[in-house]
Amino acid sequence: MTYIKWIGLGYLCILLISFGYSYAKASQTKEDPIGHNWATTRRDSASLAPDPIKFRNTAIVQIYTAPTYGWRGLFAVHPWIIFKRVGETQYTRYDVIGWGSGNVVRQNYAVPDGYWFGSKPRILVDHRGPEAEAMIPEIEAAIKSYPFPRTYHAYPGPNSNTFMAHIGRAVPELGLDLPSNAIGKDYRPLTRPIGLPPSGKGVQVSLLGLLGFTVGAQEGIEFNILGLNLGVEFTSPALRLPFIGRVGYDSHSGVAVKDI
Numbered sequence: 001m002t003y004i005k006w007i008g009l010g011y012l013c014i015l016l017i018s019f020g021y022s023y024a025k026a027s028q029t030k031e032d033p034i035g036h037n038w039a040t041t042r043r044d045s046a047s048l049a050p051d052p053i054k055f056r057n058t059a060i061v062q063i064y065t066a067p068t069y070g071w072r073g074l075f076a077v078h079p080w081i082i083f084k085r086v087g088e089t090q091y092t093r094y095d096v097i098g099w100g101s102g103n104v105v106r107q108n109y110a111v112p113d114g115y116w117f118g119s120k121p122r123i124l125v126d127h128r129g130p131e132a133e134a135m136i137p138e139i140e141a142a143i144k145s146y147p148f149p150r151t152y153h154a155y156p157g158p159n160s161n162t163f164m165a166h167i168g169r170a171v172p173e174l175g176l177d178l179p180s181n182a183i184g185k186d187y188r189p190l191t192r193p194i195g196l197p198p199s200g201k202g203v204q205v206s207l208l209g210l211l212g213f214t215v216g217a218q219e220g221i222e223f224n225i226l227g228l229n230l231g232v233e234f235t236s237p238a239l240r241l242p243f244i245g246r247v248g249y250d251s252h253s254g255v256a257v258k259d260i
Contacts, residue, residue: 041069041118048123049082049113053089059133060084060091063125063164063176066116072154073119075243076183079164082112083136094143096163098152105149105163125174135173142170147189156209156227157187165198172200177218179245180229186212 050060061083067073080095091112096104113121127135146166148158161184168176178185178198185198187209197204202216206224214222214231220240222231228242238248 042115043110043117044114045111046113046115046120048121049091050128052084052091055128056089057086058128059086059130059136061125061127061132061135061139061174062113062123063174064113064121065124065179065182066121067119069117069119076154076161076181077179077245078116078160079124079178079182080110080160081139081164081167083132083139085136086133096152096158096160098154098159102150104152105143105146124178125176127174131173135171138171138173139167142167145170155183157184159184159187161185162187162209168198169196169200172196175199175218177246180222180231180240181243181245183227184209186214186224186227186229188212 048064049062050058052060061081063079063081065077065079068076068078078095080093082091082093084091093108093110093112095106095109097106097109098104100106110116115121146163148162151158153159161178161182164176164182165178165185165187168174168178176198186204186206188195188204188206190208193207193212194203194205196202197214197216197219199216199218202214202219204212204214204216206212206214209224210226212224214224216222217235218233220231220233220235220238222229222240229240230242231240232238233240233246233248236248238246240246
């Protein structure tokens with residue numbers, strides 16, 4: 001019992017420290033002044049996606065993530081995917097949105113690399129060239145096969161992170177590593193508690209995204225307790241912490257780049 005007590009106390013300390021760091025970071029990096037509401041927050045391009053006209057002859061696939069709007073941004077992030085084929089001069093964007101029409105999977109809901117209600121996005125995945133071109137049909141098939149097109153629950157899922165995790169499992173070539181604060185990425189129905197992790201390589205055991213663990217090529221070892229994830233990576237040594245995401249060494253600055 002003493003060991004369990006100390007483990008529980010240590011976990012509580014990690015939660016408090018992680019939340020404090022997340023709160024401080026959010027206060028320092030928010031792009032919109034205090035007092036703005038969701039309708040007036042910044043939604044323009046963050047100038048992260050390659051110019052689709054300049055790169056007309058290059059296929060591109062990118063996945064972005066940004067803190068969710070308002071206080072929920074202290075806890076979780078919102079991801080989306082964009083892509084274009086060779087010859088195309090515009091991106092197609094897909095993400096899951098929990099308000100509006102009955103179908104939560106939205107196409108071109110916002111600017112491909114736009115600020116997400118005032119929060120600047122960051123790139124999780126960037127593939128270009130023939131490899132990206134080959135992925136796009138698989139990505140489109142994964143989008144069509146998403147099993148929760150009319151269901152959205154911010155916690156514990158299914159939500160936007162559940163959607164992106166589904167694509168990652170279906171297209172392991174993406175090398176997707178959703179951060180530990182992507183709440184909903186571990187959501188699995190009770191009928192399928194065991195399967196692939198979001199990276200598509202490894203194993204995941206999860207009860208509705210509330211309790212479980214993941215061992216994956218990108219994720220390392222990660223434990224999920226009530227939707228809050230704590231783990232460690234080994235290939236690029238790092239900690240995976242609740243509220244914060246990934247903290248540690250990354251030889252690619254957090255981006256998996258596959259270029260021509």
